[in-house]
Amino acid sequence: MKPVTVLDVAGLPDHAFGHRSILWWGTLGFMATEGMAFALAAATYLYLSARVPEWPPDVPPPNLGYGIANLIVLLLSVIPNYLAKRAAEEKDLRGVRLWIVVCLLFAVVFLVLRGLEFTSLNVRWDLNAYGSIQWTILGLHTTHLITDIGDTAVLAVLMFTGPISGRRFVDVSENSFYWYFVVGSWLPLYALVYWGPRLL
Amino acid sequence: MSDELMRGSYRGLQEVEPLGSTWREGEGLIAWLSAIGHKTTGRRFVLTALGFFVGAGLLAVLMRLQLAIPDNNLIGPDLYNQFFTVHGTVMMFLFAVPVMQAAAIYLVPLMVGSREIAFPRLAAFAYWLFLFGGLMIFFALLLNMGPDNGWFSYVPLAGPEYAPGKRSDFYAQTVTFTEVSSIAAAVCVITTIFKLRAPGMSLNRIPLFCWSTLVTAFMILFAMPSVMLATSILIMDRLIGTHFFNPAEGGDPLLWQHLFWFFGHPEVYIIFVPALGMVSHIVEAFSRRTVFGYIPMVLSLVATAFLSFGLWVHHMFAANVPQLGASFFTAVSMMIAIPSGVQIFCWLATLWDGKLVIRTPLLFVFGFIFTFVIGGLSGVMLASVPVDLQVHDTFFVVAHLHYVLIGGAVLPLFGALYFWFPKVTGRMLDERLGRLNFWLMVIGVNVTFFPMHILGIQGMTRRIYTYPSELGWGPLNFVASVGGVLIAASVLVFFVNVVKSLTAGRAAGPDPWGAPGLEWATSSPPPEFNFAMPPVVTGRSPLWENRDEWPVFSGLSDKKREVLVTTLLDAEPDHRTDFPGPSIWPFITAVAVTAAFIGSIFTAWAVVVGAVPIAIALIGWFWPKAGED
Numbered sequence: 111m112k113p114v115t116v117l118d119v120a121g122l123p124d125h126a127f128g129h130r131s132i133l134w135w136g137t138l139g140f141m142a143t144e145g146m147a148f149a150l151a152a153a154t155y156l157y158l159s160a161r162v163p164e165w166p167p168d169v170p171p172p173n174l175g176y177g178i179a180n181l182i183v184l185l186l187s188v189i190p191n192y193l194a195k196r197a198a199e200e201k202d203l204r205g206v207r208l209w210i211v212v213c214l215l216f217a218v219v220f221l222v223l224r225g226l227e228f229t230s231l232n233v234r235w236d237l238n239a240y241g242s243i244q245w246t247i248l249g250l251h252t253t254h255l256i257t258d259i260g261d262t263a264v265l266a267v268l269m270f271t272g273p274i275s276g277r278r279f280v281d282v283s284e285n286s287f288y289w290y291f292v293v294g295s296w297l298p299l300y301a302l303v304y305w306g307p308r309l310l
Numbered sequence: 311m312s313d314e315l316m317r318g319s320y321r322g323l324q325e326v327e328p329l330g331s332t333w334r335e336g337e338g339l340i341a342w343l344s345a346i347g348h349k350t351t352g353r354r355f356v357l358t359a360l361g362f363f364v365g366a367g368l369l370a371v372l373m374r375l376q377l378a379i380p381d382n383n384l385i386g387p388d389l390y391n392q393f394f395t396v397h398g399t400v401m402m403f404l405f406a407v408p409v410m411q412a413a414a415i416y417l418v419p420l421m422v423g424s425r426e427i428a429f430p431r432l433a434a435f436a437y438w439l440f441l442f443g444g445l446m447i448f449f450a451l452l453l454n455m456g457p458d459n460g461w462f463s464y465v466p467l468a469g470p471e472y473a474p475g476k477r478s479d480f481y482a483q484t485v486t487f488t489e490v491s492s493i494a495a496a497v498c499v500i501t502t503i504f505k506l507r508a509p510g511m512s513l514n515r516i517p518l519f520c521w522s523t524l525v526t527a528f529m530i531l532f533a534m535p536s537v538m539l540a541t542s543i544l545i546m547d548r549l550i551g552t553h554f555f556n557p558a559e560g561g562d563p564l565l566w567q568h569l570f571w572f573f574g575h576p577e578v579y580i581i582f583v584p585a586l587g588m589v590s591h592i593v594e595a596f597s598r599r600t601v602f603g604y605i606p607m608v609l610s611l612v613a614t615a616f617l618s619f620g621l622w623v624h625h626m627f628a629a630n631v632p633q634l635g636a637s638f639f640t641a642v643s644m645m646i647a648i649p650s651g652v653q654i655f656c657w658l659a660t661l662w663d664g665k666l667v668i669r670t671p672l673l674f675v676f677g678f679i680f681t682f683v684i685g686g687l688s689g690v691m692l693a694s695v696p697v698d699l700q701v702h703d704t705f706f707v708v709a710h711l712h713y714v715l716i717g718g719a720v721l722p723l724f725g726a727l728y729f730w731f732p733k734v735t736g737r738m739l740d741e742r743l744g745r746l747n748f749w750l751m752v753i754g755v756n757v758t759f760f761p762m763h764i765l766g767i768q769g770m771t772r773r774i775y776t777y778p779s780e781l782g783w784g785p786l787n788f789v790a791s792v793g794g795v796l797i798a799a800s801v802l803v804f805f806v807n808v809v810k811s812l813t814a815g816r817a818a819g820p821d822p823w824g825a826p827g828l829e830w831a832t833s834s835p836p837p838e839f840n841f842a843m844p845p846v847v848t849g850r851s852p853l854w855e856n857r858d859e860w861p862v863f864s865g866l867s868d869k870k871r872e873v874l875v876t877t878l879l880d881a882e883p884d885h886r887t888d889f890p891g892p893s894i895w896p897f898i899t900a901v902a903v904t905a906a907f908i909g910s911i912f913t914a915w916a917v918v919v920g921a922v923p924i925a926i927a928l929i930g931w932f933w934p935k936a937g938e939d
Contacts, residue, residue: 111856111857111858111859111860112858112859112860113843113859113860113861113862114859114860114861114862115843115862115863115864116846116861116862116863117509117846117861117862117863117864117865117883118863118864118865119863119864119865119866119874119883119886120864120865120866121865122865122874122883122884122885122886123885123886124885124886124887124888125885125887126875126884126885129878130875130877130884130885131875131887132428132429132501132505132506132875132887135428135500135501135504135505136428136429136432136497136498136501139496139497139500139501139531140493140497142531142532143493143496143497143530143531143532143534143535144535146531146532146535146536147535147538147539150535150536150539150569150572151539154539154543154554154565154569157562157565157568158554158560158561158562158565161560161561161562162560167560235546235550235551235552236550236551236552236553237553237559238553238559238560238561239552239553239554239556239559239560239561239562240560241552241553242543242546242547242552242553242554242561243554245552246543246546246552260925260928260929264929264932264933268933268934273934277887277888
């Protein structure tokens with residue numbers, strides 16, 4: 111048996127965006143597993159709410175102010191992330207630098223408001239099971255937020271210091287992709303944390 | 311296979327420089343800790359998992375010695391509780407799941423014709439985390455802090471009220487640890503199979519072991535978060551006073567059972583499905599024909615995965631669940647026997663039509679079919695609510711689960727060890743010792759676990775450290791203990807065989823079994839870069855189909871770790887991508903995560919403080935090195 115070269119791949123590009131890149135699939139894998147964790151936390155919430163006659167038990171529901179403000183900030187943050195992603199895919203370094211910094215600013219504002227959200231839950235985690243799940247859901251989402259902010263910050267620094275390569279642009283694009291997940295997963299969780307105590 | 315091809319795939323390293331030095335791992339302690347090649351990671355992973363298997367197996371032998379005669383007081387009740395808990399926890403979380411993933415980390419890139427696994431640093435990180443998590447639970451046992459509430463650690467027994475001390479916390483963190491590792495490995499495997507296949511390896515040509523690990527990896531992504539959530543809220547109940555499982559404050563102990571078994575039943579299939587893939591490869595190689603019914607096989611794997619998420623409540627029939635719901639879970643529990651049956655018949659058809667070459671790996675497959683079918687039958691019995699209520703928590707269940715797990719996973723795994731050992735080490739294992747290994751194991755398993763069916767029906771409950779002689783359980787227990795010693799002897803024979811092979815084994819050559827897969831189209835052991843001339847695939851059994859000419863592709867750089875990325879469905883060449891080189895950071899990150907996990911057993915602040923070194927390590931990991939990128 112003799113090896114025969116039937117194909118030469120030297121002419122192919124050395125990076126690709128979106129579902130063509132392996133990073134996209136890796137990110138999607140983690141999103142799937144983290145999304146599942148969110149779904150199970152939500153199921154736990156509904157399970158616990160069905161176990162007691164009143165939900166929330168003996169405490170006022172969370173205040174809405176910071177939650178709504180933060181929801182708006184989060185939804186708006188999709189815009190700079192979209193622009194950063196588009197700039198990355200066009201390999202527009204100036205655009206990437208601009209929009210990734212804007213993303214970071216949004217994230218910081220969001221994190222500060224998130225801190226205030228914890229104070230407006232009107233329950234401690236160790237008061238009852240209702241308090242426990244409220245804190246857990248908010249905490250679980252915040253962990254993802256912090257991780258992604260860390261990631262964005264490191265990328266932002268790299269975009270200013272270099273070295274800049276095609277792969278670095280793929281990183282920026284995937285970072286925005288992950289942020290969409292952080293935003294999207296918050297919507298049902300937001301409904302549970304703030305409206306579950308009012309409607310269930 | 312001609313010399314020419316082999317020269318192509320493993321020519322002396324000088325001849326393929328600079329490819330060899332591009333992929334080489336380096337020497338010395340730092341290089342050893344920095345190694346990220348998938349074969350290095352896979353080998354370490356398999357060895358470590360086997361080490362944990364031996365450790366947990368010795369605990370089982372000690373338990374059998376304790377139960378061998380009535381009124382025995384070799385091991386007291388407290389230690390016995392720790393033994394069965396650590397035995398179960400280690401076998402499930404630190405052996406059965408990881409060893410299958412470890413095999414995948416080693417084999418999948420070779421089978422799909424790639425030079426490396428996707429995200430090799432993440433795979434290395436998964437290994438270190440697994441190692442540290444496993445060592446932690448054994449250290450806890452040595453310090454008399456071993457968990458003692460059973461491998462499924464039910465609350466309220468494992469909760470703050472009834473389990474003071476740190477034993478349950480060690481359980482919780484060991485589990486969380488190893489699941490992070492599993493998920494990371496699953497992401498690597500999925501991405502490798504989706505995107506790094508050889509050109510031409512379309513979905514309908516993927517080797518069955520790759521299909522089975524792909525299906526398993528998806529199950530891991532969706533099942534593991536459930537147990538991680540469960541153990542996390544358990545440790546929160548114990549450490550910071552949450553009330554998830556406390557009925558006095560609106561919590562519910564049954565919540566634990568739901569979350570645990572929503573993971574726990576898929577878990578059984580996470581262990582079993584990769585073994586199915588291994589069996590298909592062994593059957594194919596030794597019956598000298600392609601596997602009968604490739605498409606039904608793949609569909610059965612996928613069906614098993616879906617159904618496995620719909621039967622968790624059958625572990626809770628004895629708890630207060632609605633009867634209508636229980637009927638649904640009974641139906642699914644019986645239904646899952648269908649895809650398993652389809653696969654068994656496909657293998658039988660393959661064997662029937664093939665020209666059988668009986669070697670040790672195939673013997674283990676026969677042992678698997680025989681043992682697993684018995685376990686499957688007692689499983690169908692247990693799926694029925696009235697039977698389940700009758701034998702719940704008795705040795706009947708112990709018999710069933712060992713039949714399915716040993717029959718379904720350990721026997722195929724040993725078959726696989728004999729089958730792929732020559733590829734990994736370049737040397738054959740001895741056939742005579744192999745046969746001895748096989749017979750001791752199959753006889754041992756049946757002698758140990760068959761009597762337990764009867765003991766269970768006679769009413770012997772599980773997890774008791776002794777029993778009075780008047781109950782008449784003595785003789786069967788003695789028989790079971792003799793079987794346990796036989797199993798231990800069979801494992802010893804295996805290790806003797808390994809040592810003998812490594813010192814004086816016959817050289818294997820690239821394809822000692824005449825098997826058709828791509829992993830056999832390179833030298834044994836494969837070079838760091840797997841294939842000097844990466845293959846192009848034209849069918850399901852490359853080495854059987856291309857007898858004259860071996861299609862390969864060129865154009866990957868040999869000065870950097872470049873890998874070809876192909877399209878998801880048809881595996882058409884899409885682009886090239888650079889892979890990272892060795893790095894110490896995955897190891898450092900794993901150490902930092904371990905410190906945070908161990909700290910969190912004692913104080914919740916460890917999570918906050920521990921986040922700082924983890925963040926630093928992660929930045930170090932992702933920061934591009936000079937000259938790289």
